[in-house]
Amino acid sequence: MSKLVSKSWYPWLLVGLLWIVAFLNYLDRILITTMRDPIVGEFSLTDAQFGLLTAVFLWSYGILSPFGGYLADKYSRRNVIIFSVAVWSLATAWTGYVSSYEELLVARIVMGASEAFYIPAGLALITDYHRGKTRSLATGIHFSGLYVGLALGGVGGYIAEMWGWRYGFHLFGFFGCLYALVLLFFLRDRRTDDLAPGIQSAQRPQPVGFTDAAKTLVGERSYLVLLFYFVVLGIANWLIYAWLPTFLRGQFSLGLGEAGLSATLYPQIGSLVGVLLGGFWADWWSKVNRKSRILVIVIGFAVGAPFLILMSWTSFFLMAIMALFFFGMARGFSDANLMPVIRQVIGSRYAATAYGVLNFLSTIAGGLMVYVGGALKDADIKLSIVYIVAACLLLVATWSLMFVRVKQES
Template sequence: MSLTKDRAKQFVSSRYAWAVLGLLTLIYISSFVDRQIIAVLAPSIQRELTLSNFQVGILYGTAFSFIYALCGIPMGRLADIYSRKLMIVAGLIVWSLMTVVSGFATSLSFLMVARFFVGISESALSPAVYSLLSDYFKPHQRATVFSVYAAGIFLGIGIAFLGGGSIARAYDWRTSLMAVGIPGLFIAGVAWFVIRELPRGITQSEDNQRYAVEADFIDVVKYILRKRTVRYHFLGFSFLAFTGYTILGFIGIVLTDIHDAASLVPQYGWFMLATGLSVMASGKAADWLARTYNDSYRFVMGMVAGLACLPLYYAGLFAESAMAALILIGLANVISSSYNGIAAAILQYMVRPNMRALAGGLYLFIISVVGFGIGPPLTGWLMDAVFTGPYGSARALMLVFACCGVLGSICFWKAMQSYEEDAERE
């Protein structure tokens, strides 16, 4: 049950609020470990279940991303109306159980059904968290707070590479799936007793707290999308997601096909852990820019993510040694993926309190479709049909990264021009 507003205000930006942020980040880490672990274990699963490369791709990507993207929007709307705490905890229980159950799979269809349920349950998490954190913290802290939460993406991926892979090598892929799924069930118990449901809009001024939650779904979507800043936001960060998903999907190809260094691929997990730190630093910088100049300057960190990485990507993709390629590409990814927290944070300033979760669901839907659904396949086609030779994959990737960085930065600049007109007054 929600607290009264007078009581809830005691929790805003308190030490308790930061503890809840830490717990929500831990839950996000769990979601990405369970999401990414299939890719880490793919070779072992493929051998035992006799799967083709296409089937592995469907299992890792389509079986998860399609249902995740599709369910994100209705889950966001539900989180704007019903208990965000309940959605977070229930989702955590379901995806953890499905990951454990996956360890008993005897066929591709078994694994795909489990992945569908992982996708559905994980789609409930971030929209609810975005809305909840906007009430737990004051508006000027959001880029920092959301970036701490978003760091869980890369901590989770790094743990999946390093921890899940190590368990699989010591035992087998089934044990690894069970080992990474079980902790989520214990975390869910802690979350149920620790997280409190705050009134929506508690950080708003008294004059701006009267927003009806009964608005029609279509009307709310139209309200969100009619803002130019939101449209440029979605488009710009989709370009950056395009880059992020693509390098994650093809780093193994670069190291294996160009340098014959498959043994180095798991070490990419260390750069994922480092990216978690860059995400937090980017959020802190974005809040500093907002205080020093104006709120629209948070978009500058999106430009940094899109452009500052390009020299490092170029040097890494065309490096002569495998170790140089790993280090330079890894450092480039630390920069190019640093936008994840500010992307979610900026969106919260564009919508009303009863629309925050749905806006988050729309954002996740768009970047999943563009980044995960279009990025790797299009880049793969460029590698197969357009660019050939020893460094063909490097040329294809560099073209994609350069276009996405430039086009994304143009979108952010355009978003800055309309920010004051579109931002909600707090």
């Protein structure tokens, strides 16, 4: 296996292996939302009870993200990834066997907790192997798996219609368990930054401690700027996407199905283009500009946020589609470059922990905004105004990134 890891193409094999994990990560979590009617019918649930299934997932996912990142930094990114895939896949399969609503809630909590371990560890491992000219593109390709998983989550509805809602959870759950065995064979950590044998052990990175990690993150001003940016991004994204089908239905008199499809398809296509284009562009530009990855994020939302304002004003549906595409592309620029930027600010030692903390605060703040958006709507405040405010917040947060000081990539 050591010979396999030493191959020049192994970093790209790693991206391919983790692309499938990313695909399953989003597909498994979104399946339940596409199977609402048969699940509600079988367990006689209210809308609030069904909504709680997503809420407990988000709470457990957000709260445990920093812990998952810390374990990946302290012990092994590989082992954390394999553990995460195996446990959430078992929880997915278990969901297909539950006999009560309470058991279903517990299964969702376990799924959220175990999925929280993956993203920080996965991104950290990819950026361990990809440095400089391929780091953003590799990260972007990996993120495209998340988008595809989200976009294809709707397959759950068809599976439910043909074979029943439990079958989909069995299918993808057991596939994930088998895939965890594949990862056990092929996945490897990058050894101590590939230091040469002649380097003394005193020069090698010291073990990661929780207190040291916390002091490093809190003490780094540029990381706090990244934290501000990502929390605002989470708030804006949840405000926008959670209420987008409702906005499109009211603004353009669309049917339920057309509004739902439009709210997911066009931004996801834009994001898919964005992670690939933004990743390639940032890597190419990094040869001459150390801040290229930050600049690509800034340029993305400098274009994408005004398009969101345009969508809020326009009465032409085709123009709204174009706006959704460009806003989604800006999100793709950010996803492809955020972890590479973290590596330029924090370095490799606490990279997974740093991303986990970002994930935690963004998820918690974003989830709260779903409720706030509903409260604003109940107060007869138009969603178009909410979206304009979200776009302005994004512009402020994005431009704050210009104050981030980046170091040599590690």
